[in-house]
Structure formats: structure tokens, C-alpha cells
Amino acid sequence: MLTNYLKITLAVMQRRKMFTFITLFGISMTLSILIVLTAFYEHIFSANYPEVNRERCLYATLLEEQNTKEGGMRRGPMSLYYINNYIKTLKTPEKIAYSTVPNTVNIYGNGKKLRLFFKYTDPVFWEITQFEFLEGKPYTQRDIDNNEQVAIINTETRDDYFGKGVPAVGKNMEINGQNLKVTGVVRGCPITRLVVAADVYLPYHLQKKASEEVKEYNGGYTAIVMAKTPADLPKIQQEYAEVVPRIPLLTYGGFKPDRLNAGLSTYFDSIVRDMFFGSGGGSARARFYLFVAIFALLFMSLPAINLVNINISRILERASEIGIRKAFGASAQKLVTQFVIENIILTLFGGLLAILISGAFIWWFNGSHLIPYADLGINWTVVTIALALSLVFGLMSGVYPAWRMSRLPAVEALKG
């Protein structure tokens, strides 16, 4: 029986090429976009190289000093002074690292001008992140204490500056007017790893303006706080939440803040809050998911409605076949089953096509260098869910028209 259904499905698909194209296009494009969006989501938010410890990390990326009475706000990353005094002093975390937000610098090497992202970090940065060192090793506290003029670069920078595959450790680079010795080469990571990505990493003591000495709360640094286990994250957040209200407020010229807003967030929360919803309120995650859910629902309902419409007209066209099948013993239930199976077969085709299309896009994107080191992948759980969803759509869109036609008296159906 299934073979017969498969044959008729394939025959109908071939005969009604435009219908087949519209249906497959609708299903496969919807699923492809969903798969690619999920790949981007995972690429941005999941624990990927080199932030493999992201599940047990909290991020301090923003600090607000606010004057609630007169208005006015200073908002941005933190100073080293603030981090050292109010974050590094937390008791619950296992490790705390800090680094500056990336800055750009133009340098000249290998006969060309290179525009590089660089950031200053402390040595713990290399312990929390798990960068793969292809050459050399990370700088240590001793290097900083000895005021070593060192730098760590990624492979792309090495290839651009010294030549492709040419060993770089021990060689010197001129960056920001400083002559630095390369002590390590790491496999780079995409710029979408916002807190850790850079082309060049420098120990923080090389910052010209020793920011440790600047007594301001806002500055150029963010901190990564790593817990022993993910279960410890709420405890760390609680400890910090108790510290913040006790931090004395500073005055900057005429600006007198009366409130300090600061928190430790998971990576997801920090990005969603910073990028989409500002710092206010703690329900950024809920609002983000609501936004995504509404978008996904609207997005997927369009092809579903389209599919229902197409199916109704398609099944109406096959009235004569329904009449024949009824005449020779098909019950209404058997007819509904047949059309539903046909729809499922069609939907599965669409699903397979979507996997191919999204796979090809991801492969192209990873190799395109639009985002260097991009490592997007297909999430098979999402593929499975998306296929299941489209099967539900297939079922929904097939059952109603099939049921309607199956109720038609055989003699009417035979007339076509």
C-alpha cells in the first residue's frame, strides 16, 4: 500500500510541477532559514571554542552610574580600578579574568597595511578561555611583573604579517609604537565571540595609561568570572549583588551619580541585554524569547497557510481519483490516510531539501571569511524539531481537505 502511495505522490509531484515547486520551496526555504538562524544563534550563544567554559562563566560587561534626580548617566565597560576592587575581591568564583574591549590598530607588515583588533588581558584570561596555542605559550604574571614586551597573535595575523605558515614566536612586531616580541600564536576565533575575540593579545601592563591608577568606575575593561560549577553561578551573582550597593559613589566634575547599576550575567543575558534591550530590567531573556517565538510563529505560519490552500485545490482536482478509490472499496478513513501520507512524503522531501540548502549555505559561509574563523554548524536537534513541526503542518494541511473530500458521495466524486 505504501509503495502505491509513494508512486502516486511522485506521479502527482511530477505532473503538477508548479504546485510541487511552490510547496517544496515554501517548506524548504522556511526550514532552511530556521536552520541557518539557529546555526547563527548557536554560533553566538553556545559554549564554543575558545569559550568552552561558558556554561560556568558570568560576564561583567556594563556598568551604569546614574543620577536619578537630575538625569544623566555614565554607561560602559569598567575600569581596572573597579574590577580589582569590587570584582576580583569576590570569594565564590574559581577564577576571574579581565580584558579590554577590542581596539583597532593599523600596522604594516609583509608589505601591506593590516587593520587589527587588539585587546589587553590579564594572564588568567588564558586559563578561563581554552585557546589552542599552535606556537609558544601564554604570558604569565611573571612576564607582567618583569614588564616583558610581549604579544600573542592569531594565525591569520601571523600569516598576514610574517607570511603564511612562517613561525612567528621569537620574532618582533611593531604595534601601537611598541616593539613587541611574539610569544604565542593561537588558533583564532570569530569576532562574534565578542568578549574574547581579537587578532592580537597584549598583557595589560603594556597599556600606556596605567588604568589601574585611574580612580574611575567606567573604563575599557570587561571581566569573566568563572565558577567551579554552573550551580555556583547564582551564588556568585548573589554575592556581587550584595557588594554593589556598598560601593561608594564617585563624583566626576559636575556629575554626581546617586545610583550604581552593575551585575554579573550569563553570556546570553549580557549580549541580549546589551544588544537588544538596554540595561534596564531583568526580564531581557523573557522578552527576547517572546520576540523570537512570535517571529518564528509568524514566519512558519505563512508556508503552513499556503500549504493548506494549495492542498485544498490539489485534492479537489483529484476528485475523480477519490471517486474511483471509493468505488473499489476505499473508506473515508483510508482516503484521509492516503492524502496525509502523501503530504508527509512531500514534507519530508522539503525537509531533506532544507538540510541540503542550509548545509550548503553554512559550508559556503564558513569558507567565505565574511566572519573569519566562523564555525557555524547544523544543529540536528533543531533539524529534527523543524522536520517534526513541518510534519505537523503537513498533517494539518492534509487532513482537512482530505477529510472534506472523503465525505463527498462517491458518485459525485466520480463526476470530477
Next chain:
Amino acid sequence: MIYLSNIEKVYRTETVETLALNNISLSIEKGEFLSIMGPSGCGKSTLLNIMGLLDEPTKGTIKLDAQEINDFSDKKLSRFRNRKIGFIFQSYHLINDLPVLDNVELPLLYRDVSSAERRRLAAAALEKVGLANRMKHYPSQLSGGQKQRVAIARAIVGQPEIILADEPTGNLDSAMGNEIMEILENLNRADHTTIVMVTHDENMARRTHRLVRLFDGSLVSSNTFVN
């Protein structure tokens, strides 16, 4: 075998009521070959469709194989049609998307018959109507006579006790019509299949056991032939 009592069929629209069959009572014995004649629109096909359980009468009782059909559920009706009745239509009603063999095995799809057995029985039915060499063809690749033979193969593949044929030779030339008639006669003679045939052709009707005539939805005469 087929027993119709006081069958009435009325078609209603919002404004018009049309009496298609008026108080028809008819009894057809097992193994009988009956023909129905009458002018166009007199209700021949309607009567055949009611006998075949494809349409419901407005009034009256139908008994097939000693079972009263009127209260059968959709499932039971389908099963009954599948086991007991084979249809042959004037316009063949083959599924153009399926090859000949798949068309013929259609009634067996709705029975518990294995795929291999379905193939075997369908091939045998095609053999019987002389189309064994056309199994893989599609209906669009066949002549009218061949299509009707495929339709006959489909009607007999499940070995039904009753075959209802609605102008089976209506679209064919006389030679081809004669061939089809011979196949039906053989089925009736050899397998004792009860056949009810609607026709416009007096000569074909005279080759059956009995001819009933309809006029304006009423049964007007019945002639028995010695064949």
C-alpha cells in the same frame, strides 16, 4: 442476489425537485446477466449507482447478497463494495498517474493481500483480458478498447460476485465493443458472475439474459431472452 424494493431517488436543489427514479422494484438472481436500456436521462446510471452503493436512494430498500444495506456505515459499505462489486465505467475511470498493473490491483489495496499476491492476481486478471503485455504502460498510452479491458481487469481482480457496467461499450467502435461484450459473457458463463449492464445498444442488450427498460425514472418493461 440484488433486490431493490420501491426505490425512489429525488434530486433537490433550492428551487427544483427532480424525480430520477420512481418506485423501482427489481430482483436480479445470482449468475444473471441483466441489461438496462432507456433514453438518456431516464435514470439508468442512477439505478446502477444505487445498486453499486455509490449513491443512496431517497426511499426504498436495497438488499445485496441477502443483506439489507440501508443502515451500513461508511466503513461497512466500503468493505462490501470492495468484496462484492466490480465496476466498469463508460469513461474507464483509470488513474492516469499509475501504470496499468497498479490500476488493476487497486481493489486489492483495500484488502489484506500481500504486495506479491496483489501483483500476481493483477497480472492474472490482465492476462484474462489479453493485456499481459501492457502491464507497465500508463493509461494514456492505451487505446479506448485497451483502457476498457484494463477497467474490466480491475473489476474482476478481486473476484466480485457482481459486476456493474455502465455503458462499457459506449465509447468503442463495434468491433472493440464486441470484444468487450465477449469478455463479459465469458465472465458470466465461466465464473457465474452476476452482471448488470447499462447500454444504449439493443444488439448488446439482446445478448444478455434479461432486458429491463426505464422511462422517466420508472421501470416500463422487462424481456427475457434465451441465450
